[in-house]
Amino acid sequence: MAKTPIRFSHNREEKAVFVDEGANLLDVLRRSIGDLTPKYGCGQGTCGACTVLVDGAPQLSCLTLAETVDGRAVDTVAGLSDGARLSALQRAFMDNFAAQCGYCTDGMLMSATALLKHNPRPTREEVVEAISGNLCRCTGYEAIINAILDASQGGARRTG
C-alpha cells in the first residue's frame, strides 16, 4: 500500500510520519505517534471518544482522513498537562468525580477545551451543547457538566 508523507504539529511539537492512504487521524496518532489519549470507541462518529483539536476546533479523529492535517496543528489530552501537573480543567474533572471508567474522558476534555478557549464563561446550556457529541455511558453527564463549569472563569459551579 502506498504511503504518503505528512507533517503536522502535535501538541506544539513538529512531527513527520508516513501514512497509509485512507488512514484516519486516530490510527496515526495512536499507532504512528504513540499518543494513546484519543480513544477508539466506534469509528463511526457517534461516541466522540476520539475528539482532538485541529487548528483549535474540535474534530473527530476517526473520521478525519490523516492527510488532511498536513501542515496543521493537532492537539490532544497529552498536551494539556505539564508533566505530572494537571491542567485546571483536568483537576476539575478529578474534584467533581467526572470520570468513572474514563473511556469518554479524553474526548470530553478536548470538547471542553475547545469551548473554554472561545467562551471562557459558558452557561450551563452552552456546556451541554459543547459536549453533545460526546457520549458517556457510566459517570452520567451532571458531574462532567459541573466540572467544566468549575474550570470556567468565574469558577463556581452553577446548577439549574
Next chain:
Amino acid sequence: MPIEVRTHATLAETARAFAASRGAHILGGGTVLMRAVNAADPSVATILRPADPVLRQIRTEGREIAIGAGVTMAEIIAHRELGFLAPVARLVGGPQVRTTATIGGNLFAAAPYGDVAGALLALGASVVTGEGRRMPLDDLFRPHAPRAFVATILVAPSRDFHFVKVSRVRPKGVSVMSIAANLPRPGGRLQDPRIVFNGMGARPMRAVAAERALSGQPLDAATIARAASLAAEGLAPEDDAIASAWYRREVAPVHLRRLLEGAA
C-alpha cells in the same frame, strides 16, 4: 482493499477523475465517507480531494449567494449573510461534526441525513457542477439522476423560510424527519409554496400534494388542515433504526401542521 487518495488543484481535474471511475468518491469533510472507509467498504476505491479554492468560498452573486461545496456547517453558522441557513446548520450533529461536515456532502448523505439539503431544496437552490453546468437541485435529486461533482450551491436568502427538525435525542440526534418550507405570501396569499420533507424517502422530497393545497390560499386554519392531511402523499419513507416507515407517515401531518401554524 487498498485505497487511493488523489488531490487535484483544479475543478476540471477533479471532475475528470470523478467521471472516469465509479469507485471514485469526492471527499468533503468525510463524516459520512470516512465511515465507509473505516468499515472497509469495497465500493470506495479512490478518494478525490478537490483543492480548488472555489470550494471554500462564499460570495454574493446578484440576488444569490454562491456557497462552495466544501464550506462547513461551522462556517455557515459564522457567516453573516447565511443567517437564514444557520438554524439548520446548527442542528447537524455535534460540534465536532459541524467543524468538518460540508454543505456539498450533505447533498449526498443518505437519509435520514440531509437536513441542509432539504432546506436548500425548499429554498429553490441550484448547483453548479465541476464542469460548470448549472442545474436546479430538483434535477439533482430526481430518481436515477446521473452522479455529479458539485462545486457550488447557489441560493437566494428568504424571509419566508421555516424549518423544523424532529429527533428523539436532543440537542443532537439524527432526524426522524425534518421539514423545510418556503412560504411567500404577497398580498396575504401563498405564492409558489415549497415544502420539503427530509427522511421521508431516499432523498429530500417535495410534498407536492400539500404544496398544491396551499397554493393561492391564505394560511388559515382550514388550509393548514387540508395541507397537513396531504403531507405524506407521494412520499416514500423507509424503516430504519430511528423510526419505522409507518410511524413517519403517521406523524408527518402533525409536524407539518405545527410548522404551518407557527408560520401563520
